[in-house]
Structures are given as C-alpha cells and as structure tokens.
Amino acid sequence: MTDMILTNAQIVLDDEVIRGTVTLRGGRIAGIDPGGTAARGEVDLDGDMLLPGLIELHTDNLERHLEPRPNVDWPHAAAILAHDGELASTGITTVFDALRVGSIHTGKGRYEKYARTVANEVFALRAQGALRINHYVHLRAEICSETLAEEMAEFGPDDRVGIVSLMDHTPGQRQFRDIAKLKQYVAKKRSMTDDEFDDHVAHLKGLQADNGDRHEAEAVAHARRYGAVLASHDDTTADHVAVSASHGMRLAEFPTTREAAEACHANGIQVMMGAPNLIRGGSHSGNVAAHELAEAGLLDIVSSDYVPSALMSSAFLLADLWDDVPRAIATVTANPARATGLTDRGRIAPGLHADLVRVGRIEGTPVVRGVWCHGRQVG
Numbered sequence: 001m002t003d004m005i006l007t008n009a010q011i012v013l014d015d016e017v018i019r020g021t022v023t024l025r026g027g028r029i030a031g032i033d034p035g036g037t038a039a040r041g042e043v044d045l046d047g048d049m050l051l052p053g054l055i056e057l058h059t060d061n062l063e064r065h066l067e068p069r070p071n072v073d074w075p076h077a078a079a080i081l082a083h084d085g086e087l088a089s090t091g092i093t094t095v096f097d098a099l100r101v102g103s104i105h106t107g108k109g110r111y112e113k114y115a116r117t118v119a120n121e122v123f124a125l126r127a128q129g130a131l132r133i134n135h136y137v138h139l140r141a142e143i144c145s146e147t148l149a150e151e152m153a154e155f156g157p158d159d160r161v162g163i164v165s166l167m168d169h170t171p172g173q174r175q176f177r178d179i180a181k182l183k184q185y186v187a188k189k190r191s192m193t194d195d196e197f198d199d200h201v202a203h204l205k206g207l208q209a210d211n212g213d214r215h216e217a218e219a220v221a222h223a224r225r226y227g228a229v230l231a232s233h234d235d236t237t238a239d240h241v242a243v244s245a246s247h248g249m250r251l252a253e254f255p256t257t258r259e260a261a262e263a264c265h266a267n268g269i270q271v272m273m274g275a276p277n278l279i280r281g282g283s284h285s286g287n288v289a290a291h292e293l294a295e296a297g298l299l300d301i302v303s304s305d306y307v308p309s310a311l312m313s314s315a316f317l318l319a320d321l322w323d324d325v326p327r328a329i330a331t332v333t334a335n336p337a338r339a340t341g342l343t344d345r346g347r348i349a350p351g352l353h354a355d356l357v358r359v360g361r362i363e364g365t366p367v368v369r370g371v372w373c374h375g376r377q378v379g
C-alpha cells in the first residue's frame, strides 16, 4: 500500500492535541511528528483535526436501509452498500452491525428471523472487497421471543460476532417501564387498536414467563462459544446490574436510570449511551438523559443508535461540555475499542491501523473532510 503523509493537522492523541504530521505505511500508522515535514507529496490538512476512525458498537442503520418503509424489503446488497457508504461518510471506520436474533411468529407484534441471512450477505460483499469500512456483527439477543436459541445456534466462532447484547423488551420494565410510552411507540408503528395493544402486552409477558430464564442462559453460553463480548441492555436497577456483572459483562448499553449507571461503574462496567439522546437532550422513551450521565462522569461510550452522523456530532458536543477534546473523542474511539477487545485500533499511535478522520468545524458543526480506513481513502 502506498505511503501517505498527512501534515499540518491538529492530531488528537490520548491525552493531548498536537500540531503535526502523521505518516502512514502499509495500512498502519508509522509515525507521529510534531511540526511539518520536508517530504514531497504530503496531504496538507490545513489545520483541521485528525482523529482516530470512529468505532460504532450498536447501530440500527442497516435495518433502516433494508426496510426503508414499513414492509418494504429493499434489495439487500444495495442496502448494505448504502449503509456502508453512509457510515464511511460520517467518519466511522469500524462498525458492529446490530442484528436481532429471537423472533415472534404469533400475535399481532410479529418479528421475523433475518440475522443469519443478512450476516451472510455482508460477509459475501466483504469477501469481494466491496465494503469501505470494517464490519463486525452485534447480535441483539431478544430474550422475550420464541426462537432465540435456534437462531443463535446458527452462528459460530468464524462469524465475526463481536458483541452479544441481552435484551428483554417485555412491557412494564427496563426501556419500557412506562407502558404509556410503549403504547405511543408500538401502537403508532404497528397501527394497533387499544384491545390489540393489550393482547400484545399479555402475549409478550407470557413469552418472558415461558422462555426468559432459559433464553438468558443459552444466550450467555452462545456468546462464550463465539468469543463475543457480552453486553447488557436497558439495565434499570442495581439488581439488573448485579445480574449483568454475574454474567461477566463489561459493557452496558443504554442503562435507563442514573442508579443503574452508578452500579455499572461500581462493577467495572463501561456505560454506553445513544448519541441521539445526547443531541436531543433526553431519551425518546422517557429514560435518563445521556447529558446527565456525561456531567456526572458516568458516560464512557457513545453509539449512534439510529442516526450515524450523530456519533461525530455527539463527540464534539461532549468536547465542548467537558472542555476536553481527547476525553470526548475517546468515547467514540479508544473506549469502544477497549470494550470489544480491538487492541489494533481506536487511537492514533504507531503500529495501529491507519483508520483516520479529517474533521473541520463550521460554526460548531463538525465537517468530515477525509476518511481513511487501513490507509485507504474511503470518504
């Protein structure tokens, strides 16, 4: 791979931002030097910031491209390529594509199986060199479902499953403690009458009673078999966090209360919150505000959740809030890398992957002006 020199950059390192030059060689970062360079052919970043490529642990964005309108099944290869390109354009160079496992074939709120097929399609495009950025799989294991164990059995250690999150979306708890908020969300999305919604809630509660404990144990066992990191999802109480810690979890997705976030830190669990929550100033399902956790020092990782560009925006929002650029950038780079055991990326340091983003700011808004993944320009 061709050498490249990026000069006149504000380089965001672990604990400081320095003006200087980064040299890339063979897809890796070869050197970091304060000041300019006498070499020819360098790329002048004109004083823009140079960040590590962003690492996204939980995005629904692929699902949005696969189903751009309710019940519209878009051709999958086109959807995957559009998703990949969109992420590259926002500075994301490693993504864990969130795919749900555990379906419901009965009742009004049905969910069909799709994760295995889509994972195969992503891997096929990857093998053909069609993808711009690095893709891993994040299996979202829906405990309150009918088919979790069968669907998870179809994945194995070679399937790049980096994260398994245990989700329990049974109404009346966790993300949907407030049933009125759930009704607003589900009834609108699936156009249910009041009676249909009540039946739906009763059906889900029945599934949890029948399958919850067994599914939880099986999901933990499958995650170990894949070599994946286990994550909790929507932990609400200190008791939930204690159960997560007992499974060896080190990553918590979207704890819904400050109490849960504090319990996570007491148990050495990194807290991840959604960028849209941070940017909108609160949660759409009525849970704790991400900025409250950020101000309390309880926010470690940000995920773009359902808006890819929100990852970069929220990193700069945190940089302003904390008045600390390296600490804020770490929430979307070094911290998610550490949480998932990716020791070869997430920081600008010699020997790591040359996954880099050039960013300027126009009236506070970050503007992505260049993206390199493993030294190749992809955005």
Ligand SMILES: [Fe+2]
Residues within 6 Å of the ligand: 167, 169, 175, 233, 234
């Ligand atoms: Fe959730």
